[in-house]
Amino acid sequence: MSVFTLLAVAAVTVGSRVAALALLPPPPGTLAGLVARLPAPLFAALAALSLTGSEAGASDPAMLAALGCALLVSRWSSLLLTLAAGLSGYLTVSLLL
Amino acid sequence: MSLAPSHGPRTSLVVAALPVALAIGVFGLVYGAAARPVIGPELAVLSSLVVFSGAAQFTMIALLAAGATTLGVLGGVGALALRHLPLGAVLRPRFRANRGRRALVSWFLIDETTGLALTRAEPVERTLAISGSLAYAAWVLGTIGGVAGASAAPVEPLAGALFPVLFVGLASLTARSRSDAGRALAAGAASLAVLLAWPAGGALAAIGVAVAVAAAGRAP
Numbered sequence: 001m002s003v004f005t006l007l008a009v010a011a012v013t014v015g016s017r018v019a020a021l022a023l024l025p026p027p028p029g030t031l032a033g034l035v036a037r038l039p040a041p042l043f044a045a046l047a048a049l050s051l052t053g054s055e056a057g058a059s060d061p062a063m064l065a066a067l068g069c070a071l072l073v074s075r076w077s078s079l080l081l082t083l084a085a086g087l088s089g090y091l092t093v094s095l096l097l
Numbered sequence: 098m099s100l101a102p103s104h105g106p107r108t109s110l111v112v113a114a115l116p117v118a119l120a121i122g123v124f125g126l127v128y129g130a131a132a133r134p135v136i137g138p139e140l141a142v143l144s145s146l147v148v149f150s151g152a153a154q155f156t157m158i159a160l161l162a163a164g165a166t167t168l169g170v171l172g173g174v175g176a177l178a179l180r181h182l183p184l185g186a187v188l189r190p191r192f193r194a195n196r197g198r199r200a201l202v203s204w205f206l207i208d209e210t211t212g213l214a215l216t217r218a219e220p221v222e223r224t225l226a227i228s229g230s231l232a233y234a235a236w237v238l239g240t241i242g243g244v245a246g247a248s249a250a251p252v253e254p255l256a257g258a259l260f261p262v263l264f265v266g267l268a269s270l271t272a273r274s275r276s277d278a279g280r281a282l283a284a285g286a287a288s289l290a291v292l293l294a295w296p297a298g299g300a301l302a303a304i305g306v307a308v309a310v311a312a313a314g315r316a317p
Contacts, residue, residue: 001135001136001140001157001161001170002167003140003143004167005167005170005171006136006140006143006144006147006148007147008167008171009144009148009153009157009170009171009174010144010147010148012153012171012174012175012178013148013149013150013153013174013178013181014148014203014204015178016175016178016179016181016182017181017185017203017204017206018200018203019181019182019185020181020182020184020185020186020189020203020206021185021188021189021192021199021200021202021203021206022196022197022199022200022203024182024185024186024189025189026186026189026190027186027189027190031186032190034308034311034312035183035186035187035190035311036187037277037280037311038183038186038187038307038308038311039187039211039212039215039268039271040268040269040271040272040273040277040278040280040281040284041268041280041281041283041284041285041306041307041308041310041311042183042184042187042284042304042307042311043208043212043264043265043267043268043271043281044264044265044268044281044282044284044285044288044307045284045285045287045288045303045304045306045307046208046264046267046303046307047260047261047262047264047265047268047285048261048284048285048286048288048289048292048303049288049292049299049300049303050260050261050264051261051289052289052292052293052296053299054257054258054260054261055253055254055257056254056257056258058289058293062254062258063257063258063261066258066261066262067261067262067265070261070262070265070266071265074265074266074268074269075269077269077270078266079113079116079117079263079266079267079270080116082262082263082265082266082269083116083120083259083262083263083266086258086259086261086262086265086266087255087258087259087262090255090258090262091255094254
């Protein structure tokens with residue numbers, strides 16, 4: 001890969017960030033309502049994306065244990081607690097299997 | 098540590114951002130180890146310095162390893178970059194900064210910093226700048242560690258589990274009502290079903306499902 005290709009990749013990525021925050025206007029009217037409801041579904045969809053994209057895959061028992069434990073503690077709305085519970089579930093099932 | 102909205106000092110924001118930075122650093126280590134044989138150590142580190150996007154960089158490496166052309170790489174990365182548009186749209190109404198400052202902090206617009214920015218009481222631009230700086234430093238240092246030969250093998254499976262868990266945490270943080278939580282569960286389950294049936298759909302399919310679920314719901 002050349003430096004040119006790398007800089008082109010950087011331009012695409014950086015350009016989309018700048019467009020999203022500095023060039024595009026705030027979402028108007030009905031779209032604003034949709035955008036206000038978007039964060040939680042968006043992050044849940046990204047969780048599914050990173051699960052299916054992981055090397056272990058969505059059927060790996062340890063991954064499922066990690067997600068299950070994370071979901072169990074998600075009601076407390078603590079990122080640290082969710083990470084700790086998820087990784088504990090993952091490590092426990094990995095050690096058992 | 099709760100990441101519920103608060104008016105705590107800057108240190109509390111740093112403490113809140115540290116677990117995220119740690120996860121990103123581990124992933125950077127995996128990226129450095131994976132990228133080195135494909136593009137060489139110098140370009141691997143340079144890519145983390147000038148791109149700062151795990152999804153884009155892993156896609157770039159995978160496509161290059163598969164023999165893709167420059168256009169193919171740009172197509173794959175461009176499709177992933179579209180995810181910044183909904184992230185930006187969610188944050189945009191919360192900004193008080195002018196266009197120039199928004200352009201500057203847009204460098205730190207990633208999934209994880211967006212989640213933090215949505216759940217903190219501090220100005221969005223400050224949350225993006227502080228949590229993004231930590232994430233950027235962790236990403237670059239992780240990449241350097243991976244390139245330098247730090248073995249990623251022991252942490253690679255753990256790194257794979259980190260991000261689904263992290264996104265579950267961010268979904269729970271941004272769910273401010275029962276209906277939000279219901280939409281998150283629906284979007285997660287539907288995205289999983291779509292991606293298992295159509296793996297090539299990738300990020301665009303997942304974002305499409307999230308938008309469809311958000312559009313189907315009513316404002317609380």
